[in-house]
Amino acid sequence: MIDIHSHILPGVDDGASTLEESLAMARQAVSEGITKVVATPHHRNGHFDNERKIILQEVVILNNELAREGIDLTVIPGQEIRIYGEMIEHYDQKELLSVNEEGMYIFVELPPTHLPAYANKLLFDLQMKGLTPVIVHPERNQEILENPRRLYQLVKGGALCQVTAAAVTGKLGKKIKKLSHEMISHNLAHFIASDSHNTTTRPFDLREALEIVEEKFGMSVRYMFQENAELLIEGKNIQKDMPLRIQRKKRLGIF
Numbered sequence: 001m002i003d004i005h006s007h008i009l010p011g012v013d014d015g016a017s018t019l020e021e022s023l024a025m026a027r028q029a030v031s032e033g034i035t036k037v038v039a040t041p042h043h044r045n046g047h048f049d050n051e052r053k054i055i056l057q058e059v060v061i062l063n064n065e066l067a068r069e070g071i072d073l074t075v076i077p078g079q080e081i082r083i084y085g086e087m088i089e090h091y092d093q094k095e096l097l098s099v100n101e102e103g104m105y106i107f108v109e110l111p112p113t114h115l116p117a118y119a120n121k122l123l124f125d126l127q128m129k130g131l132t133p134v135i136v137h138p139e140r141n142q143e144i145l146e147n148p149r150r151l152y153q154l155v156k157g158g159a160l161c162q163v164t165a166a167a168v169t170g171k172l173g174k175k176i177k178k179l180s181h182e183m184i185s186h187n188l189a190h191f192i193a194s195d196s197h198n199t200t201t202r203p204f205d206l207r208e209a210l211e212i213v214e215e216k217f218g219m220s221v222r223y224m225f226q227e228n229a230e231l232l233i234e235g236k237n238i239q240k241d242m243p244l245r246i247q248r249k250k251r252l253g254i255f
Contacts, residue, residue, distance in 0.1 A: 002229040003037045005193035009058045012041045013048040015197040026073045032204045038078040045082040052097040076100050082109045102235025108133045115143045123159045137164045139180045148246040155243040162191040165209035186244040192225045
């Protein structure tokens with residue numbers, strides 16, 4: 001398995017704080033059956049900044065340590081970028097990093113509370129640049145949680161979405177679980193990833209999530225998610241179906 005979203009690099013954000021914690025996360029990943037993991041440090045989220053050159057350096061160092069420890073895991077460079085208006089200019093200036101430096105996919109994180117007014121245009125402009133935006137954990141965005149039609153519009157416009165494994169398993173609450181399952185059934189989810197930060201409170205839940213997907217949606221959907229992760233890190237076109245609107249029943253108020 002390939003996990004495309006993890007905070008395994010030590011000391012760069014709110015993930016692993018030390019090399020020892022990174023190695024412990026790596027061992028846990030291997031025990032889950034994960035062979036490759038994309039390191040996605042936070043960038044420009046108001047708390048952490050991790051530019052492209054720093055990430056590339058840290059990935060090389062960690063891969064060397066994994067080899068020294070005999071841990072059979074490969075770390076691939078990525079970046080979790082909080083959406084902001086100058087993304088294209090800063091990509092040209094080599095501040096931003098596409099997944100595995102393939103120049104095809106770029107991870108975009110939305111604010112937790114709202115969807116910025118400029119989001120649709122920026123995601124379109126990224127595509128005009130040749131980059132496919134992958135929205136990470138949109139099921140945790142409050143505006144999308146309340147109005148899933150906003151997510152449909154983004155996906156219809158060409159964006160892809162990565163759902164968090166813990167959302168699928170229900171560890172992030174019933175509402176987020178419901179939306180994540182609706183995203184899968186409505187072709188609004190293209191990847192599942194752990195978003196792991198440590199081995200305890202935010203571990204690798206990828207295998208459990210994929211087993212739930214297989215049980216509820218079928219083996220072919222599970223294989224689609226697993227294959228898409230591989231296609232993503234190789235910079236190839238992923239599998240996707242026509243997105244569908246999530247219809248929510250209106251509740252009648254009692255007066």
